[in-house]
Amino acid sequence: MSDLDYLLAALIMGLVTFGLRAFPFVARGFIAHHRRIQVLGRRLPVAMMVLLTLYAMGVHRWEAPADGQTQIIAVVVVAVLQLWRRQALLSILLGTLVYMAQMNGWLGL
Amino acid sequence: MNSWRGVLPLTLPVMMGYLPLGAVFGVLWVDAGLSWYWAPLMSIIVYAGALQYLAVGMLAAGIGWLDLAVAALLVNFRHLFYGLSLYHLLPKGAVGRPYFIFGITDETYSLLSASGQVKDSRTALLVVLFNQSYWVIGSLAGVLLARGLPTGLQGLDFALAALFTVLAVEQIRAKKDWWAVALGLTAAAVAGAWVGEYFLLAASVMLVLVLLAWPEPQGEAAHV
Numbered sequence: 001m002s003d004l005d006y007l008l009a010a011l012i013m014g015l016v017t018f019g020l021r022a023f024p025f026v027a028r029g030f031i032a033h034h035r036r037i038q039v040l041g042r043r044l045p046v047a048m049m050v051l052l053t054l055y056a057m058g059v060h061r062w063e064a065p066a067d068g069q070t071q072i073i074a075v076v077v078v079a080v081l082q083l084w085r086r087q088a089l090l091s092i093l094l095g096t097l098v099y100m101a102q103m104n105g106w107l108g109l
Numbered sequence: 110m111n112s113w114r115g116v117l118p119l120t121l122p123v124m125m126g127y128l129p130l131g132a133v134f135g136v137l138w139v140d141a142g143l144s145w146y147w148a149p150l151m152s153i154i155v156y157a158g159a160l161q162y163l164a165v166g167m168l169a170a171g172i173g174w175l176d177l178a179v180a181a182l183l184v185n186f187r188h189l190f191y192g193l194s195l196y197h198l199l200p201k202g203a204v205g206r207p208y209f210i211f212g213i214t215d216e217t218y219s220l221l222s223a224s225g226q227v228k229d230s231r232t233a234l235l236v237v238l239f240n241q242s243y244w245v246i247g248s249l250a251g252v253l254l255a256r257g258l259p260t261g262l263q264g265l266d267f268a269l270a271a272l273f274t275v276l277a278v279e280q281i282r283a284k285k286d287w288w289a290v291a292l293g294l295t296a297a298a299v300a301g302a303w304v305g306e307y308f309l310l311a312a313s314v315m316l317v318l319v320l321l322a323w324p325e326p327q328g329e330a331a332h333v
Binding site: 001003006008010011012013014016017018020021022023024025028031035036037039040041042044045046047048049050052054055056057059060062071074075078079082083088091092093095096099100103104 | 157281297308
């Protein structure tokens with residue numbers, strides 16, 4: 001990738017994100033008057049985060065659930081930690097450590 | 110609360126999250142073989158944590174511009190509503206105003222909308238500036254750290270899955286919308302069975318279409 005490619009990538013992601021963040025300031029009425037947009041705003045993030053979690057686990061590359069055993073164990077650790085302590089950083093770091101321990105054969109796993 | 114000195118303790122929780130998470134982003138970026146100085150530049154130009162994590166894999170795989178734009182739209186769609194509760198803090202200046210809007214991340218939004226400690230737009234703007242600084246410094250630190258990490262260390266990229274798990278748990282905790290959870294799982298299953306390569310794109314388009322077309326039960330409209 002050239003510097004121009006990186007710049008284009010940054011601008012695409014940056015502009016879309018900025019557009020989303022700016023939208024309510026310029027189109028307050030539009031959001032208030034469109035129920036479907038409100039429904040989307042309420043429900044899409046829930047569904048999307050579930051989907052992104054599965055995507056990041058590489059679920060689309062598994063042939064059988066057993067292929068994802070390492071990821072499933074680590075995701076359960078993250079979810080339980082987050083439900084219990086509610087400290088995002090702690091959940092992410094410990095969960096990643098659990099995953100890495102399995103991947104690198106630490107603890108003789 | 111109207112000084113540089115007051116903003117530091119206020120943003121301390123964000124600092125404790127953004128420095129290490131920014132560092133992980135920097136490490137993943139370099140590990141993926143991407144040009145190192147674009148890691149901090151991404152944090153300056155894009156400034157969206159989950160999207161930047163996601164972009165590491167996409168850019169390394171040479172994924173197209175449209176996929177990148179769709180990913181940005183879907184990952185950050187929730188930001189569409191953050192501004193609704195921040196009108197009173199919007200700065201007046203020609204630079205301050207767009208910069209404030211640019212910097213409304215999940216964490217900044219939570220801090221500004223929920224804490225009640227920030228009441229004027231000048232302090233709000235400083236909060237945005239401080240928070241982004243943590244993120245950029247973290248990314249830069251990660252780039253430097255990546256060079257010192259042992260080669261062959263596997264699995265650091267799981268941080269992305271962990272980040273999304275945390276966001277999913279918090280979304281579910283806040284909304285208890287099990288129908289939406291089931292929809293996410295179903296879309297993943299259907300897209301996984303049909304299309305391997307465009308999994309994320311196909312599944313997320315499915316989500317949006319179903320959510321737009323599904324008949325909403327009566328009396329639910331008020332809960333936004």
